[in-house]
Amino acid sequence: MIALGAVVIIGGGCYGAFYAAQLQRARNDGTVTYERLLVVDRDPACQVATQDPAPDRDVVVAEWDDFLDRWLDPDVRRTGDRPDMIVPSPLMPHLMANWIMRRARDRWPEREVRTVPAAVPLGTPFDMLHGDGTRYVSFADWLCPTHCIEPGLCPATRAPRTWEMGEAVEAWTHARGTERPTAGPALFTCRHVAYGVGMYPAARAFEGFDALVAQVEATGSADLVVGSVSACHGAIGLIRVAEQGVASAVEAR
Incomplete structure (x- = not known):
């Protein structure tokens, strides 16, 4: 049980x-x-x-x-x-990314905290940047069954599922980290529990925010990659916390 x-x-x-x-x-x-x-x-x-x-x-x-x-x-x-x-x-919508961003604004009211476009493609068969900056990705270029639980044997291809979206997002995050300080990914990975229902632990929200705090404290500013994903599909967002004083400089213009 x-x-x-x-x-x-x-x-x-x-x-x-x-x-x-x-x-x-x-x-x-x-x-x-x-x-x-x-x-x-x-x-x-x-x-x-x-x-x-x-x-x-x-x-x-x-x-x-x-x-x-x-x-x-x-x-x-x-x-x-x-x-x-x-x-x-x-x-x-990307609820967990929005929640982390609100927490970040409460934590650093003197800084600019915003989403930035996840501009670099992930490279999956479906890979689209939405107008709000969120990147929507999928390993499926076919129509998936309703309430698919993403088993090891893909019901669409009838072949073993050799992909895992979380691994792809982790690699994408590592690549972003070579360009600027980047935390995460904070992955909200929906996994099947019973009878077609998937879910993720609420504690992932706190872990994601803590990762952002640790990176900002270490490097002064940082991005956080937030992924709401399953094994096959996902939405990727980027939250950016600017350096001290950036918000006041923006407001002064």
Whole structure:
């Protein structure tokens, strides 16, 4: 049995409703146990909210960023044998990169903290830089099955899966580190847990922020590579903390 703490599902629409039902099924048959299931959606009439109540499930009506700012407390969130987990939505924005950037701005209010484009290609079959600077990448140049759990034998190619997105992002990060101080990658790697539901530990957020703090303290300024990835797909962002005094110089112009 897989023992988890609190499990947060991002979004209460069609994906969130599917994930909640599958996790409750896994709990009922003894595959997974968790302390609480939280479904977060800004719409009080989202799909999950209109379903019959479940004793172990709560719908939290909130913006995702606002919820994460409250919930991601390093003094509260659990690790170890029963970690708190996050189930991402495939259609959500780069929430964890945004959370780390807000933490960085709180930590260094006198500095410029911003995202910069992940301009260098990763080299995967699908590799696109979005207008907001996030690079979206995939080893798949085919249409993947819905709710694919990314097994060792790829269901699309019917051949062994020889790729791992986390390894590719680590190599990409190392290359960026030869150009300027670069921390990470802070990887939020979604792994299959049960019945088509993937998730990652909430503690990855704190680890990513701590890596940025350590790099800035060592080199004065730094980039942090943030990757929301699975084995096959990913979104890569770059957060930059400028040197002391840069923010005031920008504001003065």
